[in-house]
Amino acid sequence: METALQRAARSRDAAARTASSRVSWCVLLSAMVLLAGCSTAESETAGRDIASDTTARIDGESAGVNDTALATDTAIADVAFAASDTSRTARLSRRVARPDSVRALYVNAWASGSRSRMENLIRIADETEINAMIIDIKESDTFLSYSETKIPLALEIGAHTRPATKWLPALIDTLNAHGIFSIARIVVFKDRMLAEKKPELAIRHANGSVWKDNKGGPWVNPYDKRVWDYNIAIAKEALDMGFGELQWDYVRFPDVTNSARAVMRYPGSDSVSRADNIRNFIAYSKEQLAEYNVPVTADIFGLVTHLEGDVEIGQHMEKIVSVADAVLPMVYPSHYAAGLYGFAKPIANPYQIVRLAITDAVERANFVRDSTGKPVGEVMPWLEAMSIRGATYGAAELRAQIQGTYDAGAKSWALWNPGSKFAEFEGALRPASGGPSAIERSGWTKPDWELPRSRLSKVILNRERAARVADSLSRAGTTAPAATTPTTP
Numbered sequence: 001m002e003t004a005l006q007r008a009a010r011s012r013d014a015a016a017r018t019a020s021s022r023v024s025w026c027v028l029l030s031a032m033v034l035l036a037g038c039s040t041a042e043s044e045t046a047g048r049d050i051a052s053d054t055t056a057r058i059d060g061e062s063a064g065v066n067d068t069a070l071a072t073d074t075a076i077a078d079v080a081f082a083a084s085d086t087s088r089t090a091r092l093s094r095r096v097a098r099p100d101s102v103r104a105l106y107v108n109a110w111a112s113g114s115r116s117r118m119e120n121l122i123r124i125a126d127e128t129e130i131n132a133m134i135i136d137i138k139e140s141d142t143f144l145s146y147s148e149t150k151i152p153l154a155l156e157i158g159a160h161t162r163p164a165t166k167w168l169p170a171l172i173d174t175l176n177a178h179g180i181f182s183i184a185r186i187v188v189f190k191d192r193m194l195a196e197k198k199p200e201l202a203i204r205h206a207n208g209s210v211w212k213d214n215k216g217g218p219w220v221n222p223y224d225k226r227v228w229d230y231n232i233a234i235a236k237e238a239l240d241m242g243f244g245e246l247q248w249d250y251v252r253f254p255d256v257t258n259s260a261r262a263v264m265r266y267p268g269s270d271s272v273s274r275a276d277n278i279r280n281f282i283a284y285s286k287e288q289l290a291e292y293n294v295p296v297t298a299d300i301f302g303l304v305t306h307l308e309g310d311v312e313i314g315q316h317m318e319k320i321v322s323v324a325d326a327v328l329p330m331v332y333p334s335h336y337a338a339g340l341y342g343f344a345k346p347i348a349n350p351y352q353i354v355r356l357a358i359t360d361a362v363e364r365a366n367f368v369r370d371s372t373g374k375p376v377g378e379v380m381p382w383l384e385a386m387s388i389r390g391a392t393y394g395a396a397e398l399r400a401q402i403q404g405t406y407d408a409g410a411k412s413w414a415l416w417n418p419g420s421k422f423a424e425f426e427g428a429l430r431p432a433s434g435g436p437s438a439i440e441r442s443g444w445t446k447p448d449w450e451l452p453r454s455r456l457s458k459v460i461l462n463r464e465r466a467a468r469v470a471d472s473l474s475r476a477g478t479t480a481p482a483a484t485t486p487t488t489p
Contacts, residue, residue: 086169091242094173096181098244098295102380102412104132104183109145111420112136113165118174124422125180128429132181134414135171136164137238140250142193144234151233157197172242183245183297184238188231188281190250191220201227203254204265211264219254222314223269228281232288239292246289247328249299251278252313261312274314283323295325299382302331305361306341306457317459321365324377328414331357332384333401334391342455347391351447354381354404360457362409367463380412381405385425395427395439402428403446 105124111117112135124130136145144154147163154160165171175182195202195210195218202218205211210218220227235246253274254264272280286296300315310316321327333353336346341356343349361379369376383401387393398415405413415422427438454461 088240091169091172091240092292094176095242095244095294096176096179099131099181100411102132102181102414103129104134104181104412104414105130105422106185106382106414106416106418106420107133107135108418108420109136109139109164112145112168112171113163117420118171121420121422122174122178122180124426124429126178126432128426128432130429131179132183132414133175134183134185134247135168135243137184138186138191138231138234140187140190140192142191146237149234149237151230151237153194153198153230154234157193159193169241176242181245182243183247184235184243185247185249186231186234186238187250188248189220189222189227189252190217190254191227192217194227194230195220204267206263206265213254213256214260221266221268222253222274222281223266223272223277225268228284229288232285235285235289236292239289239294243294245295245297246285246292247297247299248282248285251281251298252301252315253278255301255313273310274312275310275316275319278310278314279316279319279323282320286323286325297326297328297377297380298324299328299330302329302335302357305329305331305357305364308457308459317361317364318368321361321377321379322368322372322374326378326380326412327361327365328380328382329357329361330382330416331401332382332416334384334389342452347389350384350393350397351400351404352449354383354401355408355449355451356455357381358405358408358410359451360460363460364457367460378412379410380414381410382414382416385415385417385422394424395437396444398425398428399437399439399444400447407446407451 105121107118107121111121121133125133138144138159142157142159143162143164144159145164146168147160147166149155149160151159172182199210199218201220201224203211203221212218231248239246254260256264269277282296282298289296298320300317300320301311301313304311304315304317304320310319317327331354333350334347336343336353338344338346340346341353343352346353358379358381361381365376365379368374381401383398383405384393385398402413405411415425417425427442430437430440
């Protein structure tokens with residue numbers, strides 16, 4: 001017989017879920033968190049960088065709960081009772097299945113620890129097409145978002161000493177009860193405190209010291225298996241809480257100038273290329289996490305979908321898509337330089353930039369699939385839900401990016417706002433019950449624009465050119481010369 005929890009997880013009825021959102025949140029916190037205690041926290045969380053970091057201050061708040069909610073709704077009480085089984089087996093059994101089309105919000109650690117913030121974000125998912133949340137587990141300063149870790153290295157360096165949330169497992173149960181897919185985000189190689197506390201794990205300078213970036217921060221050595229295993233241990237703790245997917249961020253080498261790169265040293269690299277090392281890490285992590293039967297995904301720079309090679313950071317499109325279950329290009333229009341894709345001001349063309357970048361990614365992924373006969377990762381872009389660099393983005397600009405994603409052949413996406421604040425973008429989201437979004441109802445329509453294939457990646461254009469030559473020679477009865485296109489995995 002289907003349990004109340006299963007019914008709640010399966011249901012996507014907007015009205016029912018909206019009515020129960022506040023109740024179920026209070027019930028689960030009452031049942032599972034109250035005894036553990038709650039705290040008020042205020043700190044900073046850093047947004048990812050392509051050229052520079054975006055930062056946002058997030059205010060946590062006291063997580064008081066209403067005990068009278070326990071008797072408010074029988075079905076929700078059943079959910080709380082089912083969720084009270086905190087065994088690993090029970091948590092894994094409660095995971096929501098990955099949606100065919102993932103539509104996710106980014107939730108930073110401090111937002112995940114705030115009751116009011118999570119009530120609002122869950123409300124958005126209840127009322128709109130949003131069906132997933134990507135939640136910080138470890139950020140680039142090394143701190144874990146939770147305190148209850150049993151990882152010796154994390155305890156040794158103090159990674160557990162600034163927890164942003166005291167109820168993360170209960171939050172996952174709440175998301176499951178709302179049918180919201182949960183994704184754990186872990187920053188890998190930009191790990192300041194680990195590199196400071198354990199300099200033997202850091203990238204080295206040619207003079208023998210610990211190398212530091214232009215902000216004075218050290219990075220850990222992407223070649224060091226001890227770093228790999230540390231992050232995989234964190235992933236296991238997150239997945240034991242019931243997360244349905246693991247996402248690696250900063251799974252790359254530092255983005256620096258050639259002169260800075262010249263003095264960087266990587267003990268243990270053994271002549272393995274950057275791109276092969278990143279691919280090997282992702283493949284190794286999948287092997288180590290296989291028992292969880294969850295997707296293992298990777299965030300990549302937006303330019304990785306367009307440029308040849310590894311963009312000097314170890315992210316090579318064909319290599320990564322061959323091992324990750326999904327790749328998430330950060331195709332923020334604000335981060336493309338003037339002239340990219342033929343636009344003097346890319347930020348003013350959100351639909352066109354996203355459509356071109358994701359077309360690049362989808363076609364390159366399909367080539368790997370077709371040429372190797374092996375499955376490849378899904379292309380799922382991070383879209384820009386923020387206003388920076390002099391441009392104001394709102395519902396219209398976000399809906400344009402979503403449409404560009406679909407028109408490029410992808411079906412999943414995630415929204416990036418470093419503060420996890422999405423109020424001005426809700427109008428771009430379609431209702432959970434179906435139909436157009438508020439911005440579409442107000443008259444917005446998709447751009448009437450024909451994609452110019454000449455602007456796509458040289459990788460694609462070179463392959464098409466080689467295919468045309470081969471076809472022409474075949475028709476003439478001549479053997480084509482070997483194609484000089486970038487290597488595939």
